Structure formats: structure tokens, C-alpha cells
Amino acid sequence: MHTSFAAQLAGLDLSGFAIGPAPVTATDFPCEEAVVQTLAAVWSDLFALVSGTALEADAEDLGWAFVNIFHRSAERKSTAVDRATDEVRALVATADGSEIHTHELETQVERAQCAEGAMLALEEMREVAASLYLNEFGSSWKPVSSSRFNHGAMLTSALVEGRDFLRARGEAKRRAAMPEGTPVVFAGGRSRHPTDEEALTFANNVWATLDKVHARVADMVLIHGGDTKGVDRLASSWAERRKVPQVTFSLDTRVHVLRRLRPCAGATSRFLDLRYPTARPARRPFISTRKRSKF
Numbered sequence: 001m002h003t004s005f006a007a008q009l010a011g012l013d014l015s016g017f018a019i020g021p022a023p024v025t026a027t028d029f030p031c032e033e034a035v036v037q038t039l040a041a042v043w044s045d046l047f048a049l050v051s052g053t054a055l056e057a058d059a060e061d062l063g064w065a066f067v068n069i070f071h072r073s074a075e076r077k078s079t080a081v082d083r084a085t086d087e088v089r090a091l092v093a094t095a096d097g098s099e100i101h102t103h104e105l106e107t108q109v110e111r112a113q114c115a116e117g118a119m120l121a122l123e124e125m126r127e128v129a130a131s132l133y134l135n136e137f138g139s140s141w142k143p144v145s146s147s148r149f150n151h152g153a154m155l156t157s158a159l160v161e162g163r164d165f166l167r168a169r170g171e172a173k174r175r176a177a178m179p180e181g182t183p184v185v186f187a188g189g190r191s192r193h194p195t196d197e198e199a200l201t202f203a204n205n206v207w208a209t210l211d212k213v214h215a216r217v218a219d220m221v222l223i224h225g226g227d228t229k230g231v232d233r234l235a236s237s238w239a240e241r242r243k244v245p246q247v248t249f250s251l252d253t254r255v256h257v258l259r260r261l262r263p264c265a266g267a268t269s270r271f272l273d274l275r276y277p278t279a280r281p282a283r284r285p286f287i288s289t290r291k292r293s294k295f
Contacts (some may be wrong), residue, residue: 029121035128042066043132063133067141070126075146077119123150132241140236142248179245181219186210190230194196198251206234214242222246 030038046066050056091105127150130141142148172222214220222230222239228250240244 011239029117030125032124032128035125039125039128040132041283043136047136060137063136064141067126067129067133068143070122070129071143073147074122074126077115077122078149080115080186081112081119084108084115088112097268113126133239134237138241139233141230142228142236179221179247181221182217183223184213184217184220184245186222186224186232186235188231188235190227203234206231207238210235210238210242214244221243223249225249 043063043066046062046184047059050059050062053064087108088105091101091108093103095101119142126148130148133141191202193202210222222244224235224246226232226236232248234245236248240242
């Protein structure tokens with residue numbers, strides 16, 4: 001019996017045979033429904049725990065940190081994808097057509113695809129957590145010093161040639177960093193209102209104005225100053241609710257001091273200098289609020 005089995009193995013052509021992990025697909029990651037239910041339950045338990053205690057004042061910081069867990073994890077996976085992409089680029093540049101080189105290229109592409117799949121899954125979890133943050137605190141979640149990219153695309157095909165992978169990766173990064181659509185610039189400052197009713201009316205008017213613009217410009221990309229207070233916060237929350245892409249231009253205070261410019265004037269000049277590849281001419285490129293604080 002043993003001799004017969006050994007003879008059968010000896011007769012097989014196993015050259016180049018290797019056992020490796022199966023290609024990663026979307027079904028290998030948690031489904032959206034499970035992610036939504038689990039994170040909602042964790043979020044609810046977390047804030048039920050601190051409610052009515054001395055930590056309730058830090059609830060917003062805790063919520064921000066909760067979302068940031070998934071954001072940082074997605075960033076690390078994005079870095080891993082970039083490293084694997086560099087390896088693929090080097091292998092493509094030195095391609096000699098040999099079987100060993102081809103196998104190394106396929107292995108590196110699969111490694112990049114695995115990291116890419118994890119990155120997309122973590123970004124989806126971050127977006128779910130960010131929606132919980134928005135519902136809880138009424139403001140859009142923003143990272144401290146980096147962009148909130150959402151590649152949100154299908155996984156790269158399981159079988160892909162090295163050069164095609166490089167092109168697809170470059171296109172995905174470009175789309176994530178530069179949303180397609182018509183840019184609509186929103187400019188405004190901070191204002192104070194005597195009563196909560198007036199503040200609510202003001203906020204509703206801002207949202208109503210943005211809704212009217214969105215009705216006319218369906219593919220709008222909202223561009224604003226990224227202020228965490230004032231009308232920029234209202235605009236950011238509106239964009240988050242309406243699923244409208246947004247680009248923020250935070251002010252560089254040092255530059256404005258050196259140039260002796262008012263911050264709002266500096267922001268306006270940066271908006272006017274904006275060159276957007278997919279921009280189309282618009283009659284009214286700016287939305288401004290009537291009430292502005294004096295700088």
C-alpha cells in the first residue's frame with residue numbers, strides 16, 4: 001500500500017507546485033450589517049457607562065478616539081499597501097520573464113491586495129463609527145493631522161497583472177484624494193446668537209441654502225475652511241448627512257500674520273487660487289453667510 005502510493009506520487013509532475021493562501025475577496029471581511037450592529041452596540045454601551053458620571057464631560061473626546069481607532073488602523077494598512085505597491089513596481093521594472101520572477105510578482109500583488117482589502121474594510125468601519133459620532137454630537141468627525149480618505153471601491157480583481165495593479169492603485173488613490181464633481185465654495189465665520197432659538201434658525205437657514213445649491217448642482221463637492229466651530233461646522237455636518245464629498249482648507253495662521261492679512265481674506269485667496277481638474281464654471285461660486293465675526 002505504501003509502496004503503491006509512493007509510486008503514484010513519484011509519477012506526478014509537481015514542479016512549481018506551491019500551497020498558498022486563497023485570494024482575498026469581499027466575503028472574507030465582516031459584512032456591513034454586522035459592522036453596523038456591533039459598533040452601534042459598543043457605542044451605546046460606552047456612553048451608557050459614562051453617562052451621569054464625572055467622565056460625561058469627556059464623552060465627545062471618547063467618541064472621537066473611538067472613531068480614530070479605525071482611522072489609524074486603516075492608515076497603517078494603506079502604508080502597507082504602498083510598500084507592497086513599491087515592491088510590485090520594482091519587480092515590474094526588472095521583469096525578465098522567468099518563472100521565479102513571475103511567481104514573486106504574483107505573490108507581491110496578492111500581498112498588496114490583502115492589505116488593500118483590510119484597508120477598505122477598516123475604512124468602512126470608520127465611516128460607520130463616524131456616522132455614530134455625527135448622530136451623537138452633531139458634528140462631522142475629522143482626524144487631527146491627516147485626510148479622511150475613503151477609497152470605497154471594489155477590491156482589485158483576484159487575478160491581475162502587475163502593471164494593471166499599479167495603474168488601478170494609482171487611480172484609486174487619485175479618486176480618494178480628489179473627489180470628482182463641481183466645487184462649491186462655502187465661506188463664513190463664527191457668530192453669536194442671543195438665544196438658542198435664533199441659533200437653531202440660523203443653522204436651519206444654512207442647511208436650507210445648501211440644500212437648494214445641492215438641488216441645482218447634484219455632483220457638488222463642498223469646499224470650506226474646516227473650522228470646528230461656526231458655519232464651517234454646520235456645512236461639514238450638512239455634507240456628512242447628505243453624503244456630499246468635502247474638501248477643507250485649514251488656515252495657516254503663521255502665513256496670515258506674516259502677510260498681515262485677515263484670516264478670512266487669506267482663506268478667500270486660497271479658494272480663488274484653487275484649481276480643480278473637473279471643475280465647471282458656475283455663476284455663483286461662493287456661498288457666504290450674512291453674519292460674520294470680526295477678525
